[in-house]
Amino acid sequence: MSNVPADLKYTRTHEWVRDLKDGTVEIGITDHAQHALGDLVFVEVPEAGREVGAGEPCAVVESVKAASDVYAPIAGVVTAGNAQLAHTPELINQDAFGAGWMMRLRPTNAAMLSELMAPSEYEALLKAEGA
Amino acid sequence: MAFIPHTERDVAQMLAAIGVSSIEQLFEEIPANLRIKSLAGVPTALNEMEIGRLMSARAKADGRPLCFIGAGAYEHHIPSAVWAITTRGEFYSAYTPYQAEASQGTLQLLYEYQSMIASLTGMQVSNASLYDGASAVAEACLMAVRANRKSKSQRILVPTTVHPHYRKVAAATAGNQGLRFEEVPYCTAEGRTIVEALGKYDGQDISALVIQQPNFFGVLEDVDALTDWARARHIFVIAVVNPTSLAMLKPPGEWGANGVDIAVGDGQPLGVPLSSGGPYFGFIATRMEHVRQLPGRIVGRTVDLSGRSGFTLTLQAREQHIRRAKATSNICTNQGLLVTAATIYMSIMGPQGLERVAAASHARTRELVTALSRVKGVRTAFTSPCFHEAVLLFDRPIAPVLKSLEGHGVLGGLNLAEHYPELGPALLVCATETKTAEDIDAYARALTEAMKAARAA
Numbered sequence: 001m002s003n004v005p006a007d008l009k010y011t012r013t014h015e016w017v018r019d020l021k022d023g024t025v026e027i028g029i030t031d032h033a034q035h036a037l038g039d040l041v042f043v044e045v046p047e048a049g050r051e052v053g054a055g056e057p058c059a060v061v062e063s064v065k066a067a068s069d070v071y072a073p074i075a076g077v078v079t080a081g082n083a084q085l086a087h088t089p090e091l092i093n094q095d096a097f098g099a100g101w102m103m104r105l106r107p108t109n110a111a112m113l114s115e116l117m118a119p120s121e122y123e124a125l126l127k128a129e130g131a
Numbered sequence: 132m133a134f135i136p137h138t139e140r141d142v143a144q145m146l147a148a149i150g151v152s153s154i155e156q157l158f159e160e161i162p163a164n165l166r167i168k169s170l171a172g173v174p175t176a177l178n179e180m181e182i183g184r185l186m187s188a189r190a191k192a193d194g195r196p197l198c199f200i201g202a203g204a205y206e207h208h209i210p211s212a213v214w215a216i217t218t219r220g221e222f223y224s225a226y227t228p229y230q231a232e233a234s235q236g237t238l239q240l241l242y243e244y245q246s247m248i249a250s251l252t253g254m255q256v257s258n259a260s261l262y263d264g265a266s267a268v269a270e271a272c273l274m275a276v277r278a279n280r281k282s283k284s285q286r287i288l289v290p291t292t293v294h295p296h297y298r299k300v301a302a303a304t305a306g307n308q309g310l311r312f313e314e315v316p317y318c319t320a321e322g323r324t325i326v327e328a329l330g331k332y333d334g335q336d337i338s339a340l341v342i343q344q345p346n347f348f349g350v351l352e353d354v355d356a357l358t359d360w361a362r363a364r365h366i367f368v369i370a371v372v373n374p375t376s377l378a379m380l381k382p383p384g385e386w387g388a389n390g391v392d393i394a395v396g397d398g399q400p401l402g403v404p405l406s407s408g409g410p411y412f413g414f415i416a417t418r419m420e421h422v423r424q425l426p427g428r429i430v431g432r433t434v435d436l437s438g439r440s441g442f443t444l445t446l447q448a449r450e451q452h453i454r455r456a457k458a459t460s461n462i463c464t465n466q467g468l469l470v471t472a473a474t475i476y477m478s479i480m481g482p483q484g485l486e487r488v489a490a491a492s493h494a495r496t497r498e499l500v501t502a503l504s505r506v507k508g509v510r511t512a513f514t515s516p517c518f519h520e521a522v523l524l525f526d527r528p529i530a531p532v533l534k535s536l537e538g539h540g541v542l543g544g545l546n547l548a549e550h551y552p553e554l555g556p557a558l559l560v561c562a563t564e565t566k567t568a569e570d571i572d573a574y575a576r577a578l579t580e581a582m583k584a585a586r587a588a
Contacts, residue, residue: 042423042448044423067448067449067453067454067457
């Protein structure tokens with residue numbers, strides 16, 4: 001069973017969102033997603049200042065098996081990309097919910113956060129997907 | 132005999148398997164107005180003997196003229212060993228193999244090719260080749276737009292001194308993908324792009340600048356100043372280079388303070404004969420930091436489970452069989468056969484051999500320009516240094532003069548009237564190491580006669 005921290009929000013496309021309580025949120029891919037992808041060899045994160053729409057592809061993760069898009073869970077302006085990932089993409093494999101964060105952004109409408117999946121809903125999704 | 136392996140029975144079985152009653156039904160969804168009703172325009176088939184005679188007659192009609200046309204494709208001596216080895220059964224394939232790693236010899240050859248191109252251009256990484264120089268420029272523009280994350284405009288500056296065909300192909304390939312190409316005029320006295328002409332773009336969002344060296348006129352651009360101007364403004368620099376010239380000139384990886392971002396060109400001068408425009412091959416090389424935006428195939432060196440050295444296709448997550456619509460390019464192959472010839476050519480010539488070809492071509496072109504500009508009514512167009520091509524200005528229209536030269540067995544050069552009418556009657560000429568002092572003399576004498584005849588007419 002994958003690790004699904006209780007203090008985060010989730011998406012159907014396996015991103016997690018942490019409310020940093022300063023008007024910004026932190027975003028990454030879930031432990032389940034990193035496990036499914038396998039060893040990551042390359043990560044491309046968005047630049048600060050980029051505007052992204054909800055559901056828009058805004059980052060790329062490449063493993064030894066495949067390359068996949070990461071979608072913005074919520075619309076907003078990127079405040080930071082995790083520069084560490086350029087040289088150490090394995091941070092996502094090692095610590096998907098911590099050091100492996102991918103971007104921070106300031107949501108256009110913070111109220112939309114409540115629309116995202118709760119941990120219990122995400123767990124149900126993983127179960128339904130047979131994880 | 133028809134070389135079609137399927138018998139009628141095979142075809143019937145395959146149709147039955149997919150639940151279709153006839154070939155006609157299989158193609159039903161193609162609208163009737165798009166179908167060819169008859170092949171009346173296609174002449175009847177010729178047998179091998181007849182086609183052999185026809186092609187020999189056509190080849191004879193070409194004759195063996197002295198060729199002084201360059202303009203993107205160049206006549207160089209090709210050592211006999213190059214094509215003798217290239218056409219061996221083990222190498223004789225137009226493509227990278229489908230089960231790539233089973234063909235270690237092909238992969239090693241491509242790896243050596245990539246290493247040679249990287250070394251020649253002074254860049255860190257090369258792919259396994261593209262179709263030709265023109266498509267390489269188009270791919271480089273698309274790549275620059277993807278890789279230059281400081282720019283959103285998709286605007287590409289292309290000097291008029293870049294090969295007109297390359298500009299046209301880039302616009303045709305990338306224009307529909309949102310890229311906008313803007314022409315930068317050249318100094319008509321010097322025949323090159325001057326940095327001051329770029330001043331009006333200061334402060335604007337530009338994705339890339341294309342610089343051809345030597346440019347279409349054969350003239351050397353001030354590549355250091357142009358590169359530094361662009362890179363100081365976060366504009367990607369795309370170098371378009373002649374591989375032979377790199378044996379003498381500074382490689383793109385060393386232009387300006389930090390080198391260019393992408394180097395491309397046509398590989399034809401490296402062992403590929405002139406043949407009515409192709410097939411030739413294109414090359415593309417870049418910095419390691421942009422390798423994931425590089426289109427096409429890349430061969431890497433690795434070790435197997437027992438630690439033995441081997442070769443493999445690498446970084447395939449960029450390619451369309453994995454990345455689908457988001458692949459860096461729809462290029463999913465390379466110019467295998469021509470790259471094989473080029474790799475063998477470069478191995479045989481070595482850096483010294485290539486340098487001698489470059490130096491001899493440069494010297495012959497200077498002799499040619501001196502000899503031709505002595506002819507009454509002919510003078511050189513530009514004061515700037517050149518590599519192995521130059522522009523001559525005439526006091527009368529070029530076309531009749533070229534026609535007259537043909538009568539003397541001389542292909543005199545490329546008439547620039549179509550692409551550069553602002554120059555007036557102008558001719559682009561080229562001499563490589565294949566031309567002797569006698570050849571140049573023969574051209575000068577033929578031109579003297581042709582100009583006399585033109586004045587008398």
